[in-house]
Amino acid sequence: MLCHCARAPYSDETWGPSLEALLTAKEKGLIKAVGVSAHSVEGVRVAARHPDIEVIHPLINLTGMGITDGVGIHGTGDDYSIGSAASHGCIRMHVPDVKRLYPLVPVGTTILIR
Numbered sequence: 841m842l843c844h845c846a847r848a849p850y851s852d853e854t855w856g857p858s859l860e861a862l863l864t865a866k867e868k869g870l871i872k873a874v875g876v877s878a879h880s881v882e883g884v885r886v887a888a889r890h891p892d893i894e895v896i897h898p899l900i901n902l903t904g905m906g907i908t909d910g911v912g913i914h915g916t917g918d919d920y921s922i923g924s925a926a927s928h929g930c931i932r933m934h935v936p937d938v939k940r941l942y943p944l945v946p947v948g949t950t951i952l953i954r
Contacts, residue, residue, distance in 0.1 A: 842897055843876045849883035850876050850890060863892060913951065914938070 843850065843858045852859075855876075862874040875895025876887045887896045913931045915938035916922065922932050933941070945951075 842895065845876050845878050845883050845887075849878065849880060849886040850893070851886070859892060 843855050843862070845855065850859075859874065862871065865871045866874055873894045875893055875897065876883070877897040878884045878887055884896055884898045887893045913933065915935040916932040917935060918926070918932075919934060922934060926932070
């Protein structure tokens with residue numbers, strides 16, 4: 841289970857309560873691991889130093905999108921947010937659509953959005 845740190849790197853002040861809830865869920869056997877997804881290099885660095893964070897999912901690609909400007913293309917379970925200005929500029933897709941698209945787009949593929 842991941843805390844999604846899209847707008848700012850992990851901090852105990854902002855994400856501490858969420859992390860505590862995930863750690864409790866892990867202790868109860870409800871989840872297997874605790875982690876964060878990060879949209880910045882600094883977010884990855886901060887998460888890597890945290891003793892309770894076991895998984896880091898960085899949003900990284902060869903052109904740097906999502907690392908330098910915090911914007912990416914990713915799936916969301918919040919179907920209501922698709923097509924709206926609900927994030928910091930990310931393009932959100934339905935999770936089943938991402939699962940179908942993933943094997944079709946090789947790493948490093950240039951994506952042009954008009």
